[in-house]
Amino acid sequence: MKNAQEHLISKGIHPSHQRVAIMDYLLKHRTHPNVDEIYSALNESMPTLSKTTIYNTLKLFEEKGAVSSISIDEKNARYDAFTQPHAHFQCIQCGAIYDLDLNQEPTLSDETKSEFTILNTQIYYKGICPKCKTPEK
Amino acid sequence: MKNAQEHLISKGIHPSHQRVAIMDYLLKHRTHPNVDEIYSALNESMPTLSKTTIYNTLKLFEEKGAVSSISIDEKNARYDAFTQPHAHFQCIQCGAIYDLDLNQEPTLSDETKSEFTILNTQIYYKGICPKCKTPEK
DNA sequence: TAAAAATATTGTAATGATTACAAGTATTTA
């Protein structure tokens, strides 16, 4: 597990108390939390933390490439500190989001690649997760 | 160009005046419009059309598989009457959304495919579109 | 070190997309 403070510094982000706590949470909880979940989780140990700070911080992290935001859930943005390319799956029953590894990345034609500058790729799957498929286990 | 009314009937949707107008707009404008854009476009010829009806109608269309909704733009949902699988690109400068054809679809491992039931796949690219790359053309 | 400047955090209020709801209108059924 990477150290949150060092991770922030390596991305050129000043490691304030709040920022370290938020990054630490993201590194330890690979559940693609939304702002509310981060807020609830950190509120116990940091009662003065404000939700605005979480919004500001995640925005900064994203600009600096320290997290990526996932729009698989239409309701709210979700965040992932694991920025290597991978696909996401959301269960339409329980809402959980999983990382999925691809056997084969999608590819565009050479013509498309020359016309468009691709900066970011997101691959989202939706369906039923293993837990919801066999609930009594 | 497919006829909007027939298209609705084939999907088991009663073709009311409003529904036909909305589907007709989607079939004729492959720009992945959001609710506001549909509303503004149709308001001239149907001044009594309400935005709530557009929301209700698009929800119904989606349930019946007549359109798919795209969450590539975090701000608002966008709609596409072309339901065959294809990827989408959004320009981070002008916001326009393009359809992209894939040379190669992404593939999951057999193990993942047996564990997860995949019902829907969305592939989003972001970057700079051809028009914004060479604006003086 | 102390004052000044810059940066970070906070709480409240505003915004804007979407949904809930209740009433009205149109269509279908009997």
Add this chain to the structure above:
DNA sequence: TAAATACTTGTAATCATTACAATATTTTTA
């Protein structure tokens, strides 16, 4: 044609996110 059903509408509520202004903290500089 009357009753039942389905569809549409406008207003109000909800909820995630952003704007903003005031504090607090940290860094810089003299």
